[in-house]
Amino acid sequence: MDINTAKSVLQNTFGYTDFRHQQASIISELINGADVFTLMPTGGGKSLCYQIPAIVLQGVGIVVSPLIALMKDQVDALKLQGVKAEFLNSSQDYEEQRRVEQLITSGNVDLLYVAPERLLSDYFLSLLDRVTIALFAFDEAHCVSQWGHDFRPEYQKLSIIGHRYPNTPKIALTATADMKTRDEIVQVLNLTGAKTFVHSFDRPNIQYRISEQKNSKEQLLRFINTEHEKDAGIVYCLSRKSVESTALWLTEQGKTALPYHAGLASDLKDNNQQRFLREDGIIIVATIAFGMGIDKPDVRFVAHLNLPKSIEAYYQETGRAGRDGMPANTWLAYGMQDVIKLKQMASQSDGNEQFKFITQRKIDALLGYCEVSSCRRQVLLNYFGETLAEPCGNCDNCLNPPVTWDGTSAARKALSTVYRTGQRFGVGHQIDVLTGKKTPKITSLNHDQLSTYNIGSELTAMEWQTVFRQLISMGYLAVEMDYGVLKLTEKARPLLKGECAIQLKVQKYKKPKQAQNKKK
Ligand code: ADP
Ligand code: ZN
8 A cells, every 4th residue: 555545534534634653664664564663752743644544444454552541532523523432441331332332343443542440341342352453552652661650460461462363463563662662662572573673762843951949939930931931831840749739829929820639529630631731821730640642732941849740750751841842941940848858758669679770860860960061962862772962952951951970079078078977968958967957866966975966157058958969869969768768878988988079060050041932
């Protein structure tokens, strides 16, 4: 079959003039019976890559997706365009499921969206034995991988499909995959020999900025007021409680800010989401529950008031800014407590040792990204296996190179305090000792007798926080899971012994001096 058939579907059914990026090549592989692996950033146009082949090939195209909540919307949108699309998932009643099955067996469905557990049921597989299958599309394919940030055990069982239907074209699609994840997807879904299409992850119109958390709400307001007065944007918070308090606070400051998290009544959630999509200049304050499948092109900023859980998550969340290609800003504020919380979450998380190990490595990669003094885009793209030859000129570190100072002496004071207090306390107490506070804890433990008591008065408590944060991020200190107790690592030894030096970053609170994105 040739690509012109596909192109006429693109134009007549979907109303677009031309294929984008590698869509034409991907589609052409599939309609000629080959398997495909596609790595494309969010918003790159993955859906058409399987929708069009499913329409032009004979039989039903099976789209496996974990996003049950989005299936109905996706199918409704396709139906409006005249596509014979249906879905099957646990939200439907018995009769509705029967109706869809009937349509499938009578050959009246071109695209079927289905959750993995449904697809893999014996009942459904035997139903599929009676129909012609155009292709299998595995959306969000990183869910098969323990290395991915969104592992779902039922996705691993999809390996059955590869063995059962070796001759049916298959496509795996994901927006987030490092090399390890890629390999695992290909292996589990039996896609060896598949043609791989990797679309660059670079989003040159997005400016990446990270700053230290001081008073995050005030910092956020300043960021919005000076750079995004009337713009639509997303503010991500870690907890539902902080979503609500931040939205309320922004509203009190005269912004139109709406909360969104999984705990809100569903009509309120829908309403807030619809307003964000339809009205101009709405700020949505949300947990990460918000965003999957949201396609709003003119989001001008994404702000994080807490650390995301991995670089993948950060990339995906910030990637919701500037989909229209116009300049957009991403800004993240994080502090000591975030670092500790994330490290604790990793060690406490359910899951086997391997999973914990992976989670830790991912957090380390994220912290490394946050603390880096060189071009952020280079680090980010490198994480996804790409190289950017030159610094980007459009991240905070490029625009305003961080100033570093010789932190050797400060770091040694900090590390010896951890040592002298017996590696049994958290950051707060260490700083109290260093700055010579007379707290009840210090007095009762006689920590005012230690040789490191009050030896750190050259820095403020706030400055000590940044020293500790950097020492943790750089792996000189480990955080114990339960109480945030600090321990020295092997790496700390040479520094303590004076065998090596360390450069620390001076924290800056101003915005980059020549922000290219400044609109108007
Ligand atoms: P992804 O799944 O990769 O995040 P989508 O498939 O949702 O991306 O596509 C993102 C947006 O781009 C959608 O609004 C889609 O309609 C649009 N789009 C995709 N392909 C084309 C094309 N060839 N021409 C114009 N718009 C396109
Ligand atoms: Zn840069």
